[in-house]
Amino acid sequence: MKNIKIEICMGTACYVLGAGELLDIGEQLPAHLADRVTVEGCSCKEWCQQRNLKAPFALVDGTLEGELTLEKLTGLIKEKLL
């Protein structure tokens, strides 16, 4: 069974636009999925400098995702794991 890693940018723009709450995603996932997800914060990698995507950013199993909310992130995790 696949496990995935999520790296959430904790740079200033991402943090101000809601990255802080994304770190708690583990608490919001059902247990059988939460066990397969590792969540970490990472430093700013200037993903926000791209004009077509918006903060907050995270690498979800290697894919860069933008404008994340808890809801959107949950959906992405389920896509990857199920």
Next chain:
Amino acid sequence: MNRSAYIKRQLLSEVMKYAFSGELKEQVDRIPVSLFPREQASYRCCIYKDRAMVRQRILAILGFSHEQDDEIQPLSHFAGLALERKKVPGDSLTLMPELCSGCDGGKYKVSDLCRRCVARSCSQACPRNAVSFEGDRARIDQESCIKCGKCAQACAYHAVSYQPVPCEENCPVDAIARDEAGVRYIDKNKCIHCGRCVTGCPFGAPLDVSHAVDVVQGLLRGRKMAALLAPAVLAQFPEDPARLRGALLEAGFAAVYDVGQGAAQVAGMEAREGMERIEQGEDGALFSSCCPAWVLAQEKYLPNLEKQLSHTPSPMALTSARLKELEPELQTVFIGPCFAKKEEARSLETVDAVLSFEELGALLMARNIQLEDCPAVGYSPLPGWEAAQPLHWSFAKSDGLSENLLFAAGQDARVETVAGLDRKQMKKLSMADRFYSKKDFVEVMACTEGCIGGPGCLVPPEKAIKNFGFK
């Protein structure tokens, strides 16, 4: 994070970014268009309504109230005024009409969950015969309805509910009024500037009026500016406050001070004031005076408590006065969770501008300052206050002042905390004889959980408590 707050923070950072780069007049009208391009799905009826909303949000960010708007003037006109003004805006809050959806609420309504049943329990339950059955569902005659809620309780399908008007429900002092079209506005005579309407409105119509442009201009013009950080700053950023001090210095502030030191002094002064009252046999508890929304509430609505309100200045007033004494040319910028502080600052000569933590976050975003790259700068006591009480973070949360009062006045002191001024609490306070007569001190904070629950915070109070171990 709710989308209204997200939009506000995006806009704050865009406006500040252009203010810093000197392109505000040229670029500000482009912001609604670039953030709300024609092909994007709209929040309101169409993308043009969204842009009209954004225009008024930007007006508030530039420091203008709804009365000052002129629909045929582009934002560049207002940006020009903001860049040239010599004093910060007068209002702290405004309700922008384009954002207001004119809620037809404060009523019980029948939804399409109604199945037009045979029992008609709703009508049976109604003490005023206000429920009738023309059409496809039950209907409530709002003229007769007394809002008892019995129909809602009686309905087996939960088809009847109370639809609130969030700004009005949240306001503890009934300061929201409406025009003929149902668009709300803030009655300035009644408002205590607590900001509950701002956080409560799902359309983001009530807004704080920002000093952002004034602060950016000050920094650009090389004025000597001091940041005065409220104790609630502890929980706002993921990094240690020492990095935040470093970040403010990177942003161009000449110095950073912690108002927590002023708060520690205020606690001592209030304790002494309270003990004098007891010695002199004065009736009733001493009520704290550090929360400006509470002070306004007392002045406007609770004249009976006038003699019981502490004369001790607030930590912001004390700290800024001390700094101006030492250096009259210093520009003092209070940075905190509070909108009412802007109103308090109007009557003080010693505070030049007030920013919220949200605005601070946006400022750092606009300058692309990363906290982890900034030097850690330790707490430094105010010059001349080196021997005084050190800085206290405990004041950020309700009970913090109370604990310090107990420490200063002795554990026998009878201290009560009022953490959050809502309508119910205002009612209790109007009967202070009944509820607070057996107390020596009452700490009153307008925001739930105290200052960490303030409307200008970057994180909700539960997160602040969780992350930073407030009790």
